[in-house]
Amino acid sequence: MNKSQLLVENWNLKYPVGTPVLYQRVKGGQRYPSKTASAAYISDSGTPVIFLECVSGYYALSHVTPNNRLQRTLDDSHDVIPLRYEHETI
Numbered sequence: 001m002n003k004s005q006l007l008v009e010n011w012n013l014k015y016p017v018g019t020p021v022l023y024q025r026v027k028g029g030q031r032y033p034s035k036t037a038s039a040a041y042i043s044d045s046g047t048p049v050i051f052l053e054c055v056s057g058y059y060a061l062s063h064v065t066p067n068n069r070l071q072r073t074l075d076d077s078h079d080v081i082p083l084r085y086e087h088e089t090i
Contacts, residue, residue: 004046004047011040011050011061014038015040015058018035019036021035021067022064027062034052034053035052036051036052037052037053040061044046047060048061048062049061050064051063067087
């Protein structure tokens with residue numbers, strides 16, 4: 001198993017579809033909240049990627065991080081927390 005496949009396998013074991021995440025349109029840029037809309041997989045170009053809710057196209061896993069703070073807030077509260085989504089393609 002190569003490094004990309006291992007990354008995808010580990011991501012999918014830890015983070016189910018619907019996990020709150022932060023994503024960056026450009027690596028090192030501003031971070032935006034979303035949730036995963038698919039399991040991670042290897043794109044045709046060999047890049048580990050994932051689809052996000054309310055975001056067009058897929059994002060490289062290198063641009064996506066789990067948003068643990070938001071997840072804890074959702075777990076501890078019955079209130080709905082509004083998320084600001086960006087509709088942009090990569």
